[in-house]
Amino acid sequence: MAKRQLLMLGIRASFHTIAAVLVAGVIFTAVYLSQNENIQRDGVSDVDDDNGRDCNLFEGKWVFDNESYPIYKEEECKFMSDQLACEKFGRKDLSYKFWRWQPHKCDLPRFNGTKLLEKLRNKRMVYVGDSLNRGQWVSMVCMVSSVITNPNLMYMHNNGSNLITFKSLEYNATIEFYWAPLLVESNSDDPTNHKLPERIVRIQSIVKHARHWTESDIIVLNSYLWWRMPHIKTLWGSFEKLDGIYKEVEMVRVYEMALQTLSQWLEVHVNSNRTKLFFMSMSPTHERAEEWGGKVSQNCYGETSPIDKQGYNGQGSDPKMMRVVENVFDGLKMRGLNIQMINITQLSEYRKEGHPSIYRKQWEALKEDEILNPRIDDK
Numbered sequence: 001m002a003k004r005q006l007l008m009l010g011i012r013a014s015f016h017t018i019a020a021v022l023v024a025g026v027i028f029t030a031v032y033l034s035q036n037e038n039i040q041r042d043g044v045s046d047v048d049d050d051n052g053r054d055c056n057l058f059e060g061k062w063v064f065d066n067e068s069y070p071i072y073k074e075e076e077c078k079f080m081s082d083q084l085a086c087e088k089f090g091r092k093d094l095s096y097k098f099w100r101w102q103p104h105k106c107d108l109p110r111f112n113g114t115k116l117l118e119k120l121r122n123k124r125m126v127y128v129g130d131s132l133n134r135g136q137w138v139s140m141v142c143m144v145s146s147v148i149t150n151p152n153l154m155y156m157h158n159n160g161s162n163l164i165t166f167k168s169l170e171y172n173a174t175i176e177f178y179w180a181p182l183l184v185e186s187n188s189d190d191p192t193n194h195k196l197p198e199r200i201v202r203i204q205s206i207v208k209h210a211r212h213w214t215e216s217d218i219i220v221l222n223s224y225l226w227w228r229m230p231h232i233k234t235l236w237g238s239f240e241k242l243d244g245i246y247k248e249v250e251m252v253r254v255y256e257m258a259l260q261t262l263s264q265w266l267e268v269h270v271n272s273n274r275t276k277l278f279f280m281s282m283s284p285t286h287e288r289a290e291e292w293g294g295k296v297s298q299n300c301y302g303e304t305s306p307i308d309k310q311g312y313n314g315q316g317s318d319p320k321m322m323r324v325v326e327n328v329f330d331g332l333k334m335r336g337l338n339i340q341m342i343n344i345t346q347l348s349e350y351r352k353e354g355h356p357s358i359y360r361k362q363w364e365a366l367k368e369d370e371i372l373n374p375r376i377d378d379k
């Protein structure tokens with residue numbers, strides 16, 4: 001059990017989706033831009049001030065498009081993370097870069113970095129969460145920085161704290177990432193040394209993190225993978241004092257408590273006239289090839305094309321957790337604060353080939369059997 005959990009949380013967590021990584025930045029931008037702009041509906045510009053409202057951006061399919069994609073080149077993005085740089089770490093099949101998300105009922109505007117920077121002028125946008133959002137942030141930074149021609153007009157600040165900052169000086173636009181994999185406080189909050197054998201969540205405490213990002217103009221939250229175990233050790237009290245109460249609680253219940261803590265914080269501290277809130281939904285890890293008709297006990301290593309079965313869903317997404325997110329945020333909406341969902345779950349379910357797998361920097365050397373047979377699902 002312990003080993004299984006470790007694998008799930010440590011090694012597995014790092015198998016995270018580059019599909020979502022490459023894609024959801026575009027989707028996010030589309031959601032954001034579409035608030036003020038007309039999305040092309042059915043390919044016809046909609047001039048009726050309807051903003052493509054009856055088009056669900058998250059229902060659609062992947063189409064191969066090697067003419068307009070990729071939006072940036074991996075080797076040209078100096079902010080690329082070694083955890084996502086598949087090409088640099090030897091991946092030969094690069095077709096994963098050429099898939100464009102096509103909603104069924106409208107067209108997404110093509111990503112335009114200059115336009116996004118204009119929207120972000122004098123603004124601060126922050127991604128908060130786990131490695132999924134970190135990937136999204138890297139992707140966003142690469143897309144945006146690809147239109148900044150003068151390298152002196154942008155910088156990255158990373159001093160080892162939970163906050164990493166990218167800034168465009170010309171636009172005074174800041175795009176940041178804040179590491180808080182469970183959103184509330186936990187013993188996994190260290191930005192580099194967070195793979196611990198036992199997870200403890202301090203369920204009612206978020207201020208330590210939230211004070212770093214509450215005052216932003218755009219906040220994109222996420223939290224999923226680190227919760228994936230049946231029970232979570234939950235702490236009422238503080239890590240430092242000895243009189244805290246610890247309890248093993250069923251995961252879905254703790255997840256809900258964490259989102260409630262988040263909601264209460266946002267309700268009190270966020271100025272909804274200034275701040276736009278988004279939540280990035282869960283994204284699967286594609287660990288079991290048998291789910292999409294592959295061989296038993298293999299994972300997504302070596303996959304080269306998306307799943308084309310409409311509505312495909314594997315075991316990597318937990319619908320119970322999705323329901324919790326919906327319920328908690330519906331409640332918040334009724335109390336007057338809206339968090340817009342960036343629902344990438346279905347679209348990343350299709351992308352079994354979109355994981356770095358072994359093609360990234362390894363924190364620990366690969367074991368011999370992993371090198372000899374990377375397809376074997378190490379359980």
Ligand SMILES: *[C@@H]1O[C@H](CO)[C@@H](O)[C@H](O)[C@H]1NC(C)=O
Nearest residue numbers: 064065066067068069095098
């Ligand atoms: C796009 O892919 C097609 C089919 O694989 C190929 O024939 C074509 O040369 C490619 N075009 C570009 C611009 O890479």
Ligand SMILES: *[C@@H]1O[C@H](CO)[C@@H](O)[C@H](O)[C@H]1NC(C)=O
Nearest residue numbers: 110111112113114115116118
């Ligand atoms: C991107 O947006 C800018 C500013 O809105 C515009 O001037 C430029 O032509 C756009 N670029 C493309 C390729 O559409």
Ligand SMILES: *[C@@H]1O[C@H](CO)[C@@H](O)[C@H](O)[C@H]1NC(C)=O
Nearest residue numbers: 121122123124125172173174
């Ligand atoms: C630069 O952007 C920040 C938000 O990130 C804002 O508080 C500040 O006022 C802006 N500076 C100017 C000169 O507009």
Ligand SMILES: *[C@@H]1O[C@H](CO)[C@@H](O)[C@H](O)[C@H]1NC(C)=O
Nearest residue numbers: 157158159160161162163165
């Ligand atoms: C790192 O940078 C952040 C943001 O600029 C700052 O708040 C923090 O105090 C810095 N931490 C260290 C250890 O220098």
Ligand SMILES: *[C@@H]1O[C@H](CO)[C@@H](O)[C@H](O)[C@H]1NC(C)=O
Nearest residue numbers: 268269270271272273274275
């Ligand atoms: C937000 O704007 C509305 C309308 O302009 C105003 O009535 C309200 O007081 C503002 N709320 C806050 C928290 O500033």
Ligand SMILES: *[C@@H]1O[C@H](CO)[C@@H](O)[C@H](O)[C@H]1NC(C)=O
Nearest residue numbers: 058281322326341343345346
């Ligand atoms: C997100 O999409 C999934 C699958 O398409 C759907 O089941 C779920 O209800 C959606 N969630 C929200 C909050 O829109």
